[in-house]
Amino acid sequence: xxxxxxxxxxxxxxxxxxxxxxxxxxxxxxxxxxxxxxxxxxxxxxxxxxxxxxxxxxxxxxxxxxxxxxxxxxxxxxxxxxxxxxxxxxxxxxxxxxxxxxxxxxxxxxxxxxxxxxxxxxxxxxxxxxxxxxxxxxxxxxxxxxxxxxxxxxxxxxxxxxxxxxxxxxxxxxxxxxxxxxxxxxxxxxxxxxxxxxxxxxxxxxxxxxxxxxxxxxxxxxxxxxxxxxxxxxxxxxxxxxxxxxxxxxxxxxxxxxxxxxxxxxxxxxxxxxxxxxxxxxxxxxxxxxxxxxxxxxxxxxxxxxxxxxxxxxxxxxxxxxxxxxxxxxxxxxxxxxxxxxxxxxxxxxxxxxxxxxxxxxxxxxxxxxxxxxxxxxxxxxxxxxxxxxxxxxxxxxxxxxxxxxx
Numbered sequence: 001x002x003x004x005x006x007x008x009x010x011x012x013x014x015x016x017x018x019x020x021x022x023x024x025x026x027x028x029x030x031x032x033x034x035x036x037x038x039x040x041x042x043x044x045x046x047x048x049x050x051x052x053x054x055x056x057x058x059x060x061x062x063x064x065x066x067x068x069x070x071x072x073x074x075x076x077x078x079x080x081x082x083x084x085x086x087x088x089x090x091x092x093x094x095x096x097x098x099x100x101x102x103x104x105x106x107x108x109x110x111x112x113x114x115x116x117x118x119x120x121x122x123x124x125x126x127x128x129x130x131x132x133x134x135x136x137x138x139x140x141x142x143x144x145x146x147x148x149x150x151x152x153x154x155x156x157x158x159x160x161x162x163x164x165x166x167x168x169x170x171x172x173x174x175x176x177x178x179x180x181x182x183x184x185x186x187x188x189x190x191x192x193x194x195x196x197x198x199x200x201x202x203x204x205x206x207x208x209x210x211x212x213x214x215x216x217x218x219x220x221x222x223x224x225x226x227x228x229x230x231x232x233x234x235x236x237x238x239x240x241x242x243x244x245x246x247x248x249x250x251x252x253x254x255x256x257x258x259x260x261x262x263x264x265x266x267x268x269x270x271x272x273x274x275x276x277x278x279x280x281x282x283x284x285x286x287x288x289x290x291x292x293x294x295x296x297x298x299x300x301x302x303x304x305x306x307x308x309x310x311x312x313x314x315x316x317x318x319x320x321x322x323x324x325x326x327x328x329x330x331x332x333x334x335x336x337x338x339x340x341x342x343x344x345x346x347x348x349x350x351x352x353x354x355x356x357x358x359x360x361x362x363x364x365x366x367x368x369x370x371x372x373x374x375x376x377x378x379x380x381x382x383x384x385x386x387x388x389x390x391x392x393x394x395x396x397x398x399x400x401x402x403x404x405x406x407x
C-alpha cells in the first residue's frame with residue numbers, strides 16, 4: 001500500500017512539473033551515454049569524480065575543437081548562400097518552372113468540369129398580360145452592357161488564372177519583405193527573446209551537466225535504492241529487466257548517435273565528391289537530422305536535391321543516389337552491427353511513436369519517442385517472457401552472471 005501510494009504521488013508530481021523536466025531527461029540521456037566512458041577511465045584507478053571531469057573535458061573539448069575548426073567554413077558558406085539565394089530561386093524557376101506550370105495546367109484541365117451543353121431555353125422572352133415583356137436569363141448565361149442601349153447576351157465566360165511559378169515566388173518574396181517592414185519592432189523584440197533564450201540555454205546546459213554528473217557518480221546507489229524496494233524473490237527478475245532495457249537503449253541511443261556521425265561523414269564525402277554547393281552545411285544538416293529515424297533522413301534530402309538541381313540535373317540525380325546508398329548501408333550493415341538485434345523495433349511502431357511524440361510534445365517528443373518506445377518494448381518483452389514458462393530461446397535472457405553485473 002505504501003509503495004502504491006508513493007507511486008501515485010510521484011506520477012502526479014511528474015505530471016504537474018512536466019514543463020521543467022526536460023533538463024533532467026537530458027541529464028539521464030547524457031549520463032547513460034557517457035557512463036561507459038567513465039567506467040573505462042575508472043579502470044586506470046582514477047577516482048570516479050575525476051573520471052567524470054576527464055570525460056566531460058574530453059567530450060566538451062572535442063565538440064569545441066570541432067566547431068572551432070569548421071565554424072569559419074560554415075560562416076563563409078552561410079553568407080554565400082544568403083547572397084546567392086535569390087539567384088538560385090530564379091535559376092530553379094527558369095529551368096523547371098515551365099515544366100511545372102505545364103504539369104499543373106494539365107492537371108487543372110483534366111480536373112476542371114466540362115462546360116454544360118447549350119440550353120435553348122436559357123434565354124426566354126414572354127409577353128405579360130399587362131403588355132410588358134418579361135426577359136428571363138437561365139444559368140450559364142450573362143448579360144453585359146457594352147454601350148448605351150447595347151447589351152450582349154451569351155454564355156458565361158470563366159477566365160481561369162494560369163498557374164505561374166514566377167508569380168508564386170515573387171508573391172512569397174514580396175510578402176516577406178512587407179512583413180519585415182510592417183513588423184520591425186516585433187523583430188527587434190524577437191532578437192531580444194533570442195538573446196534571453198540563449199542565456200537561459202547556457203544556464204540549463206550547466207545544470208544538465210551537473211545533474212548528469214551526480215547521476216553517474218551515484219549510479220550504484222540509485223539502482224540499489226530501486227532494487228531495495230522489491231522483495232528478495234523479485235530482485236533477480238528486476239536485474240533481468242534492467243539488462244533488457246540497457247540492451248535496447250544502448251542500440252537506440254548510443255548506436256543512433258554513432259550512426260549519425262557516420263551518416264554525416266559519408267554525406268560530406270559524397271557531397272564534396274560531386275562538388276555540391278554548400279556541402280559543409282548540407283552534410284551537417286544530414287548528420288544531425290538523421291537522429292530522427294526515417295523522417296529526418298527524408299527531410300534532410302530535400303534541400304540537398306534542390307541545391308543539386310540549381311547546378312545540374314545529373315548532379316541532383318547522383319547526389320540522390322548517394323543518399324540512397326548511404327541509407328542502404330545504414331539499414332543493412334550499420335543497424336545490425338551497431339544497434340544490434342535486440343534493439344530492433346518494427347518500422348511501423350517507429351513511425352507511430354514519432355507521430356505521437358511530435359503531435360503532443362513537438363520536436364523534443366519526436367527526438368525522445370524512439371527511446372521511450374524502446375523502454376516500453378523492453379518492459380513488455382520482460383513480463384512476456386518472465387510469465388511464460390516455455391520462453392523461446394530469443395527471450396533476451398542475460399548471459400550467466402549478467403544479473404550480478406547489473407546489480
